[in-house]
Amino acid sequence: MTGADNPTPELAAALAAMHARAFNDPWPVSAFVALLSLPEARLEVAADGFILTRLAADEAEILTLAVCPAARRRGLGRRLVETAAAALAAEGATRLFLEVAEDNAAARALYAGAGFASVGRRPGYYGRPAGAVDALVLARDLAAPDGMAI
Template sequence: MTAPARLASLHAQAFAAPWSEAEFADLLDQPGVFAVEEADGFILIRVVLDEAEILTLAVRPSARRAGLGGRLVGQGAIAAAQAGAVRLFLEVAEDNVAARALYERAGFGQIGRRKAYYAAPDGGRTDALVLALDLAAS
């Protein structure tokens, strides 16, 4: 079973505005939510009917650029498809170049944009790009 405290600890290492242990516990209690984990990272996905969404992907900074993020996305996509999803969605900050490259390599394509979706550290707002992957084709 996935430990919310472990996910919160990894998330805090990966993000400036991390999610709490209670938030992870609440998410994991919801139907269709699961995590795929490795020692230095995890991906959290929600499946509803035939659609899935990546809620978050966290990789410990010291483990980045070694293929872990791509492996987690791949394993998460397989698990989502096994749970009945035919399409996998996510939102990524427009200025997050590394994450955008990761998702592009995994086969995701942009299907939309959410204006001023994310709060930026400088107090401004950053657009979110909505990406999707057809799981039947992957």
């Protein structure tokens, strides 16, 4: 689904509710309304998760990937990433970026397994009760035949 598909408030509310189950610091419904209204937004939804991306020229970004806790470690996150990557590549994206908290070992393992590699760092990007944590900027080459990171 693209942002131009005119998402409903009910969809935004459902995504916000799923995001709240997946994250300690969830996005509000208004964030999903705003993002989904962008023509460059792309959304892939499954029963227990979703991935929201943004396409700009030949580069794309994963804005968020949410998988409900009960559905984790069953391959859903990887399937959502691969589905989104294929759709974005079909639209002309050659690189896919994302930011992940340095302390999020599960997400880092998922992205490493999906062919992403570190290309940068944003110091203190994620707030935590014990202090800010760096974000790792990861990228994957969508134009390479093997889909490996750049």
